[in-house]
Amino acid sequence: MADVPEPLAASARVVVVGGGLAATALVGSLREGGFAGPVTVVEQGGPPHDRPPLTKSYLAGELAPEGLLLRPPQWWGEHDVDLRTASRVGTVARQPDGTFLVEVGADALTADRVVLATGGEPLLPPVPGVEHALTLRDRADADRLRDRLQRDHRLVVVGAGLVGSEVAATATRLGCRVTVVDPVVPLVDVLGTELAVWLHLLHREHGVSLVAERAGLIEPGRVHVPGAVLEADTVLVATGMRPVLPVTAVADAGAGSAALELGLDGTVTVDRYGRTSVPGLLAVGDCSSRGSGGRSAGHWESARLDGESVAAGLLGRTPPERGPSWFWTDRYGHHVEALGTLAAAEHVVTRGTLGQPPFSLFGLAGGTVVAAAGVDDPRAVKVARRLAVSGRPVAAEALADPGQDLRRLLR
Structure with a gap:
């Protein structure tokens, strides 16, 4: 499944099941990439909204509900996307011509591609x-x-x-x-x-x-x-969280059903383009994984990049290579960012004094940055991300020196 997919025909119909960040990034990237075919998003809840503020500013009463929206309400109509909220998908069936029938309430939507973007639920x-x-x-x-x-x-x-x-x-x-x-x-x-x-x-x-x-x-x-x-x-x-899957098999006209290949944690196994074991059916975000072991990262950026990668495949393009996974957390007035897995590094370099913010840690392997973490030091993690993607060798002494302008290491 490593080959670049053929681009969708201009008249192809896409149905996205789920309306979270991965789905929103996918749809936005399709439209930005020039795809003009019919797109339907089926979301069982309300308008697609962001999740990170739910535990912080929204929970504290500092952010209004409209501040959570991933897109302004008018965006969907302006981009010719049929957003169906408070709707659930029943069965998904593949027809003899290779298209799908997606049951949504009393409706049956015809689709050339179906994308599962249903995320997860509390475990x-x-x-x-x-x-x-x-x-x-x-x-x-x-x-x-x-x-x-x-x-x-x-x-x-x-x-x-x-x-x-x-x-x-x-x-x-x-x-x-x-x-x-x-x-x-x-x-x-x-x-x-x-x-x-x-x-x-x-x-x-x-x-x-x-x-x-x-x-x-x-x-x-x-x-x-x-x-x-x-x-x-x-x-x-x-x-923790477990994946939500409205279907685990697709009814195949005249041939029984085709089961989806699942990972150990119940996620759908996909390739870099989101393709599942069922041709024409894709999966993206927290309900999917690249390999049988399970999700590699269940964070905000991972969902966004998943959506953009699947859109690239649907447009017949190769998505950019990803660096190590990245996430952030805010608590007690401190902003923490993490890149990759420090425990997997051969050597960890501390910049500043651990426990006295701002400070940061860099994980090295083979002389290159493979992981990092920073407390109130986002610039250090930003540089680490670029170093990790480039694979450029870097001296541990330069990373550890608080007087060193880290941006110079990128030149």
């Missing part, structure tokens, strides 16, 4: 009583949680990953009494042990109680952990 741990907890994935979830976060509200967050930690930081700023329950320090593989521990302990510095245990039982008003019962007005479970 609930096997904890008795987990149904009493809230989760956070979309605006409706954030609204439910935001209505509760008043001063002295007791919030117990189960899971200290990005979502759980950002919610804990926002709730603390709103005056809530917050407890975070997680048996491990998150992000060690990505950030390295020292930085991951420093970031995790920021919770304690800002008055959050850290419980290094697993939740054993969730009851209304209580979370049971080994040796203790935690009182809670609200429990939020933030322990």
